[in-house]
Amino acid sequence: MRSGVLFDVDGTLVDTTYLHTVAWWEALRQRGADVPMAKIHRAIGMGSDKLLDHLLGPDRDRDQDEEASTAHDVLYGAWWERLRPLPGASELLRTVAGRGPAVVLASSAKEPELKLLRQVIDADDVITAATSSSDAEQSKPAPDILQAALDQSDVDPRAAVFVGDSVWDVQAAARLDIPCIGLACGGTSAGELTEAGAVAVYDDPAALLAALDDSAISSLFA
Incomplete structure (x- = not known):
């Protein structure tokens, strides 16, 4: 793993x-x-x-x-x-992958939508695995989709971090004891994400990338 x-x-x-x-x-x-x-x-x-x-x-x-x-x-x-990536999305995935950890998309989107989202992100060459709605019996805040992402990528949950933008993301990660970094770019405030249990909150992927070496993700780097 x-x-x-x-x-x-x-x-x-x-x-x-x-x-x-x-x-x-x-x-x-x-x-x-x-x-x-x-x-x-x-x-x-x-x-x-x-x-x-x-x-x-x-x-x-x-x-x-x-x-x-x-x-x-x-x-x-x-x-x-007209869908667009959020600032720094592709660069964040590529940088994380380049430092060693697997990059896994834990998405609940339906398959056709997921295919489009992956095209928008434009980082398929560094993505180890990606889930869709068909991989989960229950949706967030149930942890099913995160468990499917772990299973598909062979990632150890004790050596994993989840990045999400909603309180439902934070709650789903907590049910698997996985630390969750919150991003405020989905419109949920830093205060709400922190109250839900996020270990840290950044404005968007670009802000997380800029602080990567001081973030919870840095503990996963070799």
Whole structure:
């Protein structure tokens, strides 16, 4: 087994969080649910099942859940050609890989979306493994997708660090006793990420890269 850094993708490496927010807002609005965007934004990072429970309550009529999820995917898909990496995303992955640890994408995106996200990041040559939604039985804050990332990359959880942008990322990592570095570029504040248990918070991938030798990741370098 080897050391490794697991990375969330949406909102951590690619600037998608607010696009997901708007897509869910419109998808829910089309089905008669008027949910404030601020509330939706704070739920991004969960899978659609848990997100809808969180936003609409577990006692809601679930008959429209699949339609709402499909509507979100269609609305979000309109932005695909304009997706952009967050500052320093590719450089961070390449630098980490060059220092020894495996670089693993712990994403809950569906396969077609993950393929696009990897193209946007443009660092496939240094990525050891990448998960998709089909690899997890439960979505974050359950740790399933992180466990799948560990299994696929042969990374030792005792020699791993996770990088994410939401409180759900931090909570999922905590369930596996993996330290989580928070990035504020998904729109969740440093205070919220720290309160959730993040060991440190940086503005974006470029800021983490600039402080890499002083970060929790440095303990993994040979």
